[in-house]
Amino acid sequence: MVDQRDTDRAAELRDQLNYHNYRYHVLDSPVVSDYEYDQMFQELLFLEKTHPSLVIPDSPTQRVGAAPLSEFREVSHPQPLLSLGNVFDDENLSTWHTRVRNLLSRDDFRMVCEPKIDGLAVALTYEEGKLIRGATRGDGFRGEDVTANVRTINSVPLVLQKSKPAPGRFEVRGEVYFPRDAFKVMNDQRVARGEQPYANPRNAAAGALRQLDPRNTAGRPLDLFIYQLGWVESGTSPDTHWEVLRWLEEFGFRVTQEIELVETLS
Numbered sequence: 001m002v003d004q005r006d007t008d009r010a011a012e013l014r015d016q017l018n019y020h021n022y023r024y025h026v027l028d029s030p031v032v033s034d035y036e037y038d039q040m041f042q043e044l045l046f047l048e049k050t051h052p053s054l055v056i057p058d059s060p061t062q063r064v065g066a067a068p069l070s071e072f073r074e075v076s077h078p079q080p081l082l083s084l085g086n087v088f089d090d091e092n093l094s095t096w097h098t099r100v101r102n103l104l105s106r107d108d109f110r111m112v113c114e115p116k117i118d119g120l121a122v123a124l125t126y127e128e129g130k131l132i133r134g135a136t137r138g139d140g141f142r143g144e145d146v147t148a149n150v151r152t153i154n155s156v157p158l159v160l161q162k163s164k165p166a167p168g169r170f171e172v173r174g175e176v177y178f179p180r181d182a183f184k185v186m187n188d189q190r191v192a193r194g195e196q197p198y199a200n201p202r203n204a205a206a207g208a209l210r211q212l213d214p215r216n217t218a219g220r221p222l223d224l225f226i227y228q229l230g231w232v233e234s235g236t237s238p239d240t241h242w243e244v245l246r247w248l249e250e251f252g253f254r255v256t257q258e259i260e261l262v263e264t265l266s
Contacts, residue, residue, distance in 0.1 A: 002051045002053060002054060006047055006050075006051060006054070007054065009043075009047065010044060010047045010048065010051075010054045013040055013043060013044040013047070014044065014056075014058075014059055014060060014159075016040055017037070017040055017041060017044065017060040018060060018157070018158065018159050019161070020032055020037055020040075021060060021154060022157065022161060022252045024037075024154075025154040025155040025254075026155055026157075026252060026253070026254040041060065041061070044059070044060070044061055045061050048061055057130075057158075058130050058131065058158040058159050059158075060158070062151070062158075063151050063152050063154070063158070063218065064151075064152050064214055064215055064218040066148035066151070066214045068212050068213040068214070068215075069148065069212045069213075070212070071212070072144035072145055072146065072210070072212075073144070073145040074138075074142055074143075074144065074145070075133065075135045075142065075143055075144070075145045076141065076142050077123060077135070077137075077138075077140070077141060077142070077143060077230075078171070078230075078231055078233075079171075079230060079231050080140045080141055081121060081123055081137045081138075081140050081143070081173060081230070082140045083121075083137070083140065084116070110242075110261055110262060111261075111262050112241050112242050112245070112260070112261055112262075113260045113261075113262055114227065114256050114258065114260075115256055115258050117175040117177050117225050117227070117256070118175075118177060118201070118202050119175040119176050119177030119178065119201075119202055119205045119206075120136065120137075120175065120176045120177070120202070120205050120206045120209055121136070121137040121173065121174075121175055121176075122134055122135065122136055122137070122146070122150060122173070122174055122175070122176050122209070122224075123135045123137070123143070123171050123172075123173050123230055124150065124156065124171065124172050124173075124174065124226075125169070125170075125171045126160060126166065126167075126169070126170055126171075126172070127168065127169045128168060128169075129159060129160040129162075129166050130158065130159055130160075131147075131150075131151065131156065131157065131158050131159075132147075133145065133147050134146050134147045134149070134150030134151070134156070135147075136209070136210070144210070146209055146210065148214040149208075149209050149210075149211060149214050149217040150176075150209070151214070152214055152217045152218035152222075153176065153217075153222050153223065153224050155223050155224045155254045156224055157251070157252040157253065160251040160252055161250065161251055161252035163250045163251070164250055164251075165235075166235070166251055167232045167233070167234055167235025167236070167237065168233065168234035168235050169232075169233040169234055169235075170229070170230070170231065170232040170233060170234075170235065170237070171229075171230030171231050171232075172226045172228070172229055172230060172248060172253060173226070173227065173228040173229075173230045174224050174225055174226040174227055174228075174253075175224065175225050175227060176205055176209050176222055176223070176224050177201065177202070177205050177222070177223055177224070177225070178201035178202070178204045178205040178208070178220070178221070178222060178223075179201075179221065179223055180201060182221040183198070183201040183204060186198070186204075186220070186221075204220070205220075205222060208220035208222055209222065223254075224254060225254055225255060225256050226248055226253040226254060226255050227245075227255065227256070228241075228244075229244045229248065242261050
C-alpha cells in the first residue's frame with residue numbers, strides 16, 4: 001500500500017514540474033535552475049518507480065512513456081480542420097477583404113494579424129483540464145491519432161494551468177514546427193554522421209510527428225504554437241479571436257506574441 005505522504009508528494013511534484021515546464025518552454029522565463037528542476041523530476045521518477053500505482057498519463061515523467069505503435073488510428077474531427085487560404089499580392093488581399101465585408105454586411109470591423117508558422121496542423125482535445133487526444137489535420141475531416149507523439153513536445157500542456165476554470169471539453173488548433181536553429185543543428189549532425197540532411201523544417205516536423213515510436217519524436221526538438229480555438233463542447237469562451245488568444249494563454253498554451261489588432265482596410 002502506498003503511504004499517503006508519498007501520494008501527496010507525487011501530486012505536489014507533478015504540479016510543480018508542470019508549472020516550471022510551462023515557465024521554461026512557453027513563457028521562456030524559468031524561475032528555478034535546471035539543477036532544481038532535475039532534482040524534482042528525479043524525486044518524482046523515484047516515487048513512481050517505487051510505487052507504480054502513482055504513475056498517471058499526465059505525469060511529466062510520461063512524455064515519452066508510450067509504447068511504439070503498429071499504425072496510427074484514424075480519428076474524425078467534430079468540426080472540419082480546413083487549410084488556411086493564401087493571398088500573394090495587394091489585389092488578392094483587397095478581394096478577400098471585400099468578401100469578408102460583404103459576409104458581415106459591415107466595413108468597420110477589426111482584424112488580428114499574426115505570423116504564419118510553417119509546420120503541421122494539429123488539433124488537441126482537452127477534457128477536465130487534461131490532454132486526451134492529439135490529431136493531425138489529414139484531409140480536414142479525418143486525421144491520424146498522434147497523441148503519444150504530441151505528448152513528447154514540451155510546449156504542449158499535458159495539464160492546463162489553473163488560473164481560471166477551463167471548459168469541460170474543448171479543442172485547440174495549432175502548428176507543430178521545427179525551429180530553424182534546431183533544424184540546422186540536427187542537419188549538421190546528420191551530415192557529420194554521413195547521413196542525408198533533411199530538405200526543410202516543415203517536412204522534418206511532419207515526419208517527426210508521424211513516427212510510430214514516440215521515442216523517435218522525442219528526439220526531435222519540435223515546438224508548437226496555438227492559433228485557434230476549435231470547438232467548445234461544454235463551457236463558454238470569448239467572443240473575438242483576439243480575446244480567445246489571450247484567454248488560451250491563461251491556460252498555458254503558447255500563442256504567438258507577435259500579433260496585432262488593426263483597423264479594417266480603407
